[in-house]
Amino acid sequence: MASVFSRIIAREIPAEIYYEDDLVIAFKDINPSAPVHILICPKREIPTVNDATPEDEAALGRMWTVAAKLAAQFGIAESGYRLITNVNADGGQEVFHIHMHLVGGRPLGPMLKRVKDT
């Protein structure tokens, strides 16, 4: 079955789309973690980073330049932001269609607890 993000790309379900081109799409996360929370994903339904191939490099590279463009557009390029890609169970991945979270608009704190503090 098509991923929820493929269904957004096909306009089968609604989303607030901020950017789209031949390789990638970017839209607002339905359950945001910060004032800016955008998902950027390749149009090809690649389930996880483990499934990426050399043919996907153009789309995967495009995700980074689109992230920079959107960060500038949303006014958080200078204040800063975080780009996150979760992979499989330990990574906390819920949607199996590669995506980058662009999160910002507030101080995000440390990335993860240090091993020594757990």
Ligand code: 5GP
């Ligand atoms: P993951 O945990 O896989 O890295 O992140 C999946 C993200 O997709 C979550 O932040 C979740 O809020 C978002 N999400 C799940 N379903 C939908 C949806 O139907 N529309 C949008 N815009 N975001 C979704």
